[in-house]
Amino acid sequence: MRYAMAIDTRKCVGCSDCVVACQTENNVPVGFCRDWVTEVVEGTYPNVSIELRSERCNHCDNSPCVRCCPTGASHIEEGGVVLVTHHKCIGCGACIQSCPYKARYSHPEGYVDKCTFCIHRVREGLDPACASVCPTKCIYFGDLDDPNAKLVTVLKNRKFKSLAPEAGTKPQIFYLL
Amino acid sequence: MKEELFVSGRSIPNIDPNLNIWHWQIPMYLFLGGLAAGILFFAGVFTILGKEHKMRATVKMAPLVVPAALVVGLFMLFLDLKHKLFFWQLYTTIRLESPMSWGAWVLMLITPLSILWAASYLTELFPGWDWRYKVLKDFEGWLIKNRVSLAWPMTILSVILGIYTGILLSAFNARPLWNTSILGPLFLVSGMSTGAAVILLMSKDHKERKIIGRIDILLIIIELFLITHLLMGYQAGSEAQINAAALFLGGSFTAPFFTFVVLLGLILPALLETMELRGWSVPVIIPALLVLAGGLIFRFLMVEAGQLTRYLY
Numbered sequence: 001m002r003y004a005m006a007i008d009t010r011k012c013v014g015c016s017d018c019v020v021a022c023q024t025e026n027n028v029p030v031g032f033c034r035d036w037v038t039e040v041v042e043g044t045y046p047n048v049s050i051e052l053r054s055e056r057c058n059h060c061d062n063s064p065c066v067r068c069c070p071t072g073a074s075h076i077e078e079g080g081v082v083l084v085t086h087h088k089c090i091g092c093g094a095c096i097q098s099c100p101y102k103a104r105y106s107h108p109e110g111y112v113d114k115c116t117f118c119i120h121r122v123r124e125g126l127d128p129a130c131a132s133v134c135p136t137k138c139i140y141f142g143d144l145d146d147p148n149a150k151l152v153t154v155l156k157n158r159k160f161k162s163l164a165p166e167a168g169t170k171p172q173i174f175y176l177l
Numbered sequence: 178m179k180e181e182l183f184v185s186g187r188s189i190p191n192i193d194p195n196l197n198i199w200h201w202q203i204p205m206y207l208f209l210g211g212l213a214a215g216i217l218f219f220a221g222v223f224t225i226l227g228k229e230h231k232m233r234a235t236v237k238m239a240p241l242v243v244p245a246a247l248v249v250g251l252f253m254l255f256l257d258l259k260h261k262l263f264f265w266q267l268y269t270t271i272r273l274e275s276p277m278s279w280g281a282w283v284l285m286l287i288t289p290l291s292i293l294w295a296a297s298y299l300t301e302l303f304p305g306w307d308w309r310y311k312v313l314k315d316f317e318g319w320l321i322k323n324r325v326s327l328a329w330p331m332t333i334l335s336v337i338l339g340i341y342t343g344i345l346l347s348a349f350n351a352r353p354l355w356n357t358s359i360l361g362p363l364f365l366v367s368g369m370s371t372g373a374a375v376i377l378l379m380s381k382d383h384k385e386r387k388i389i390g391r392i393d394i395l396l397i398i399i400e401l402f403l404i405t406h407l408l409m410g411y412q413a414g415s416e417a418q419i420n421a422a423a424l425f426l427g428g429s430f431t432a433p434f435f436t437f438v439v440l441l442g443l444i445l446p447a448l449l450e451t452m453e454l455r456g457w458s459v460p461v462i463i464p465a466l467l468v469l470a471g472g473l474i475f476r477f478l479m480v481e482a483g484q485l486t487r488y489l490y
Binding site: 014016019031032033035036037038039040041042043044052064067068069070071072073087088089090091092093094096097098099100102105106109110111112163164166167168169 | 178179180181182183184185186187188189190191192193196198199257258259260261263264266267269270272274275276277278281348349350351352415484487488489490
């Protein structure tokens with residue numbers, strides 16, 4: 001089992017519904033976010049291209065945050081999901097330094113917090129909050145080892161990229177181009 | 178033109194727009210840890226060589242500073258933690274992949290060792306000192322008898338501690354400025370140089386000052402070589418590392434780095450120490466304080482600048 005996400009940059013309209021859904025579902029404190037939407041504009045009018053990306057923790061296969069954590073609070077759960085055990089975290093900030101994606105933040109209560117792939121929903125057979133609310137259905141969440149998953153089909157039929165693969169992290173969020 | 182913006186809005190404290198999660202506590206700690214490592218290294222080596230009577234300040238006096246430096250350094254690390262009451266979780270596990278974990282364990286070993294070392298010289302340095310209880314006196318006797326056996330682990334641990342202050346930073350792939358293996362040796366050499374500076378400040382013996390002064394000049398030359406190597410390494414690296422080096426080669430850190438670290442913190446003290454060896458009279462306090470200030474500023478600049486560097490995608 002290997003959970004992953006494919007996000008269609010051609011279907012995303014940048015409405016930020018995924019961001020609000022995540023904040024609501026996970027009680028993210030005001031002023032913080034576990035996912036966010038980046039808009040990259042290239043060129044000058046009239047030759048302009050826009051890429052919209054809903055970004056979050058990449059739940060990397062080779063996760064630097066898990067490697068550098070001195071207490072083992074950052075760890076890998078079933079399906080490759082990277083999680084933080086709050087009562088083991090000392091808030092040293094090493095994992096925040098180690099993440100090339102700025103996906104982690106220091107929660108006002110002291111521990112480090114991040115996207116959990118809504119593992120509490122996934123365990124009940126639901127999609128993560130961001131994927132389930134997306135009005136254009138551009139977020140495909142699923143198990144890479146399940147040949148029938150929609151995620152696997154789109155990754156087979158479309159070109160895709162991941163972010164900063166040169167960092168060696170083996171990210172598991174794929175952006176369909 | 179290429180423009181990137183967060184359309185969902187994003188301004189997380191200490192993370193946006195630039196990472197700033199580590200503040201003054203970390204460079205302070207790196208400085209104190211390096212300085213302590215340097216002093217303990219010299220104390221250990223000269224004890225193993227059997228020179229403790231010739232090198233009084235190195236072996237006996239300067240190590241008195243170390244427990245204080247380490248305890249203050251550890252307190253700085255504690256101040257940096259955001260989930261402070263859980264700090265003991267560090268000592269529930271050993272994670273060899275995490276430099277911070279084995280660094281915490283090395284500190285756990287070397288801090289008590291440095292306290293024992295300093296305590297074993299108290300009666301000799303302060304003739305009025307009295308341990309009062311027989312147990313303590315016996316223990317002191319045992320420490321004095323086993324100094325060489327203590328010097329070995331202390332020297333080895335001090336090298337690990339010195340390198341660790343650099344590896345703590347260089348282990349972060351995501352920060353291109355830090356992600357170079359030169360940083361370990363560079364911080365070790367710089368820490369030893371600051372340790373030598375403390376010894377120079379405390380020593381009253383001309384011969385001892387001459388030996389430590391010579392060692393310090395050599396350390397500074399190695400440091401200058403490593404810094405050149407560091408900057409050349411970035412320039413020959415990936416785009417992320419070229420951008421990182423640009424901060425020091427024309428960017429906003431160029432002036433403070435070359436003025437306070439390279440010129441005033443390395444080249445000038447090396448010149449002054451050489452002049453003293455040649456028979457000029459230079460107050461030792463000047464090169465020693467310059468080395469200390471340079472080492473401290475170097476760590477502040479590296480921690481600050483490193484957090485500005487990142488992968489672009």
